[in-house]
Amino acid sequence: MKFVQIMTVGAIVALAISGCSDKASSNSNPDQQRPQNKVNNIEVNNTKEGVKKVEGKATIETYKATDKKMNSVDYSQYYNNQDKSKVVVSGKQIVWKNKDVTFTAKLTKAKGEEAAEANEVVDSMKIKSKRGEQLVKLNPRPLRVNSLSLSKSNQIALHVSDHEGKRLVLINLSNGTKTIVNMFEMNSDGAESEKIDAYNWSPDGKKIAFGIGDLGSSYIGVYDVERKSYTHVSDKDFTLISSIVWHKDGKSFDFVSKGDDSPQAVLYTYSETKKSILKKGSLSKNDEQKLAQLTPKF
Template sequence: MRGIRFFFRSAVIILTISVVIGCTPVDNPTEAEADGLRTPAQEQHTENKNAGQADSQSNKGIYDIREVGQVQIQDHNQISWQEDNVSLSAVMVQPNQTGASSVIGSIKVSNGDLAYPIDLEQAPISISSVSLSSDHQYLAMHLKYTEGHQLVIVNMAAGDHYSLNAYLSRNGRGKVDTVQSYQWDPKGNHLALAYGDATRSSVGLYQADQKMLLDIPTSVIYKDTPVIVWHKEGKGFDFVSTSGKDVYVLNRYVREKNLVSKVKALGGDEVAALRTLSPTYAK
């Protein structure tokens, strides 16, 4: 009889242990255990997923989303742009050469009651975009030429202007044929930009007040940088680079650390979503 009782109690204990073990699946650790079990690869995957996506949810979370005034064309030859009390007007003209395409004949920038004529050495084909710095101290005009884009900076207090391409070329950056993309920081007048020629692209941070360019450190040679987008607080920015056709990579620059890191590869739809946040494509 005692043997039967012992056997019964043993069976109950074994059954209880089996039930308890079965309630805690081995493949699904608790939240605390999961935090302790995360591997570096998992951390990187989480970071890329949360910070690198170019969908609307991610854009609202980390990127500086501003309303950028679009360049308007009326009557085929009248061009205008406006943001707050700052405006731009330009006129398209037909050159004397037979068969030549229209060019921008004159540009005027107005700041309230002040008007500044913009005299250029060479007439651009068109005005791709215009963007005012966050502190309203500087205006950037992205002008299209046959060989690339010139970025002209206008001092809104003094009215003077200069080609940033030419300025960079004179100050040790080689021949700067084009500025591929740009965006003002969210709080001041620092300009993130990509510049170079048809074979290379360098990314830098230009301080308009001091006329000083900081090239961001990278060992990667970019062929093109079509998009730059600042983060909300101005602590860094993301940029899309490419080294070949339809091969896009999202990179991240952190100002405090002065470091660049690769976030993830991007598809065409994701690049298109980021372009909507950049003044470079405000058409």
């Protein structure tokens, strides 16, 4: 994994409920701005905007007995943003709602190469809020949606699965701009990262933390949506990051990693103030599940 110029990409992705595996891809067209109180037809768009990259190499610290299970996890320290949305599946339609924002996804029969990957794919998605409606057409069409999350800064994080990989798309509901998070890290061949693992918004909605990498790898990254600044936190490969939960102070977050060499989940804490990652210890299955419930998912 190497660093390259980061682009903000105009793209919206929709959801499907087929249970298939995933592959990230994107398309290039001029971006279209979305006027308020008006219905727009939007295709997958790419817009290049400069994003500052920061190589914030965090030091890795450990407690003395990190190979032992933790006695307890203090859940009172965590910010919980996962109890405000509702999801309804009815036939070939999925509706997600949080406050005044409603996402409606419609499924259609897969055709051509799509049919080899899934019976159904997402054909369109409608975004409805106090600013109006946007009708979205996807090309290529994703196989399913994994989750959505609304931030306090009026941004939607949309996590979707493709044939091989997972994309995370940030949608600014105020101005209509879209950002594909996978493009923050590029492979040696110039391709964007194949997957985004767990993710979560900070309490103020100004930052989003996530696991990013190719299949079989995962690195911690943080994106500041106001400053358009991406921080590659550490070169340590955590293989799979299954949960991310911010502390209420917004200055640190915990994340759960599961490596190839051990099925045991391990809890880490990243401190933005100290620029350090602290390995806190192995988790019980119960704590692993509780932390997963604080991470965006359906």
